[in-house]
Amino acid sequence: MIGKGRSISHTGASMSYGWNQEKDAEVVYSKHLAGETPEQITEEFKIIQGQNARCTNNTLSFVLSPTIEDGKKLSAKALKEITEKFLKEMKLQEHQAIGFVHRDQHHTHVHVYVNRIDFNGRAYNDSFIGKRSQQAAERVAEKMGLTTVREVQLERLEQVRNIRQEIKKVHDKIMTEQRPKELDRYIKLMKENNVKVVPSINKSNQLQGFRFEYKGHSLKGSEVHRSMSGSRLVMGIGENAGKGFVKNKYNTVSLMGKATQLSGNIALKLAKQAIKQAIQKSAGFEIGY
CATH class of the missing domain: 3.30.930.30 (BirA Bifunctional Protein; domain 2)
Structure with a gap:
């Protein structure tokens, strides 16, 4: 009550x-x-x-x-x-x-x-x-x-915990088995499994993250799991896609049929990821030589 x-x-x-x-x-x-x-x-x-x-x-x-x-x-x-x-x-x-x-x-x-x-x-x-x-x-x-309110809150927390687990399970399966190379492809595959992925885009047309809607619940990616935050999700799909995923110096990606700029935070993390991969590749080449 x-x-x-x-x-x-x-x-x-x-x-x-x-x-x-x-x-x-x-x-x-x-x-x-x-x-x-x-x-x-x-x-x-x-x-x-x-x-x-x-x-x-x-x-x-x-x-x-x-x-x-x-x-x-x-x-x-x-x-x-x-x-x-x-x-x-x-x-x-x-x-x-x-x-x-x-x-x-x-x-x-x-x-x-x-x-x-x-x-x-x-x-x-x-x-x-x-x-x-x-x-x-x-x-x-x-x-x-x-x-009591406390009991209602505990029940809701349990419901959300189960929802998070179900969304994460669908996400993991798609990323492991389907390995989508485009955001639109990922969104489509999630929808086919009854999870609606809603991009969060600010007024400057910058992608900031994603929300996941499932069974009446709407959660930010980071609320589902830290591996599903905007930057980590984009980085994961970027790894599948390889070169050309991020286009031009303005750091844009194809989303919903049009070029959408990445937020500064996501773009920075992608850049760090690219540098790290380049260093690892270079180190591996030297060892092989």
Whole structure:
């Protein structure tokens, strides 16, 4: 479950928008309030807020978002319990508050509006409210057996790790078995294996690297594996192609049917590679002689 929080000044407008944007919004929590509409509740907030004119951002706005799967199973009663526990974790259980649920786009989430001013006219300390909201939501999720942000993050990391391995496996097979001598050929072979390779070209028409799109994920080459960074990928195909891969003094290569200049970083690494190969070749010739 994700928790987000911030202090706002536009109480009425924000509450009305949040409440009315979803026709089937259902109130699941109400504390120290009698009103039944955003306008009525805003007026009740204002009565208490009038005790502290110095505080301008006098309302706290929270959004509690369980995962999609958890949200499908949560009843209004359970969402009320989540809201109560969250406000207790935030030490706001005795403030005026209203919470209503949205179930739009199959993603259940609760909007909670809390009067920042208590009944003694004191303003609630909103320092690091965003971070504290997330931490409170995490604790509530753990207590109620819901999926925490940490668990979601670990799951996503595992998914990305598997995606990276699959892309790298396709790349290695193509570079080893097909040994493409042109970037366009490499891109075509990757596409035939369901991996879309997208060149990253800046406004100066310089090739800076590549992105790899696979199963809904988009990763930079260096994120897949260091051997797939822009410079190393170009160098690998350059080795297959030999002389003539990089054309003219402007360091251009053929890409998508046209000449594309290499970025300074890639061009420099290619030049160093060429010098190293020349030295090795020369040394080998002398030994043979």
